[in-house]
Amino acid sequence: MELPIYLDNNATTPLDPRVLEAMLPYFTNKFGNAASRNHAFGWVAEEGVDYAREQVAKLIGCTEKEIIFTSGATEADNLAIKGVFEMYADKGNHIITATTEHKAVLDTCKHLEKQGAKVTYLNVKEDGLIDLAELEAAMTPETILVTIMYGNNEIGVIQPIKEISAIAHKHGALFMTDATQAVGKIPVDVNADGIDLMAFSAHKMYGPKGVGALYVRRKGPRVKVTAQMDGGGHERGMRSGTLNVPGIVGLGKACELCRLEMDEETKRLSALRDKLESALTVLEESYVNGNVQHRLPHVANISFKYVEGEGLMMAMKDLAVSSGSACTSASLEPSYVLKSLGLSDDLAHSSIRFGLGRFTTEEEVDYAIENTKKAVNHLRDLSPLWEMFKEGIDLSKIEWAEH
């Protein structure tokens, strides 16, 4: 076992060697521009792209023509939301999203608010799921788009996508989802789920960074988005720019591997995650954040009360994880996602996200359990809050010097 151990697979994943192998020829002898129609170099590159498009389409149950390649999920989110806002301006200007969305969605919505959009930010329940009745109540005749993420990047909860899309459609709105954390990890079928637009990315599923896709429905209804980049009219005019052929080939291969290995991998990862989680919640005053029934198989987000996340990560020095604490940010504000669940700031500061992946072994999980336990105990020995808790002092009654 090599140290340090990578348990931050929600941030990014390593490239699968099989994906790299598929990509390599497209850097060297198959270097052509996929838009070059008049010679073999272009045709070979285009073939690679076409094949990748099939591989991607197969994973999410759509047709090849519905895939628009982008530089990643952030660009796909921007294209979908801004593109729908512009294209459907005649119909309305209201967008519904949720407070726990990724910044790529939230900040895009904020940008559109300055241009006249009305945006509703739905709160989530304690378990991280949105309230369907609240969504229904928020729908208006001007609502053109509902955008709710599939699986959350911090806590892994999976939203009730079918129910959400049904509500959106009932009121004549389109449904879009940022499925960056879900595609390739759990079965996602755009038709069964009623998805009209969907953003996702290669580097979260063992593909390369810098490439992703936007699914845009072509039938029932035919969805259109206004291009956000002008140029050569690539990708059916929706996304100009020379195609990143090696990246696209990598995304295709990554999708194929995820599709073929998903069933077994889900079983393996959820067993490992459950092992990690049950071993760590044996520690006193430790809490799992988010709904534990409806969530991605590879994520565990745990708060260890009375220790601070960043300090804790420093003690877990052989483990690469992430924390909802934000001691380094200028605002010192902890994770807005955890706060949206109603978690108090101190619990949000005490959270650690473990993200398991394809290359995580049981031996690594066992090591992570021991290392984390030791770190939590070390930090609690240093923590005045832990001492006060142990003495039975009610910390909420203390007048803290806010700073």
Added chain:
Amino acid sequence: MAYSEKVIDHYTNPRNVGTLNKEAKNVGTGLVGAPECGDVMRLQIEVDDNNVITDAKFKTFGCGSAIASSSLATEWLKGKSIDQALEIDNMDLVEELALPPVKIHCSVLAEDAIKSAINDYRVKNGLEALALPKSHH
């Protein structure tokens, strides 16, 4: 962001972790910060008849830099007179630990903890509390 060697040293082997009897007349206790902000420091000093700090202890809830700042502060306090202790400036801690700008608030908190402990000691012994400069973070 990588931590400096000195931060790692103090974090891994914190000096003077512990608790003094906060009821004792010759012990001053400072408790600063807030759990919501992600850092709380408790720093205690034991003072002899000559106004010299003979012992110092801390416990800190916070990041590595906060723990290192309070650990270093207790090291510096031991053997100093109260007047000398009042002269410890947060920028001295920043320099010694090579704290980056985003971690300066940790040193400010440590300075606040020192002053707050001294004030607790002063009040217990019939002296007036000194005016504390407002925290900058």
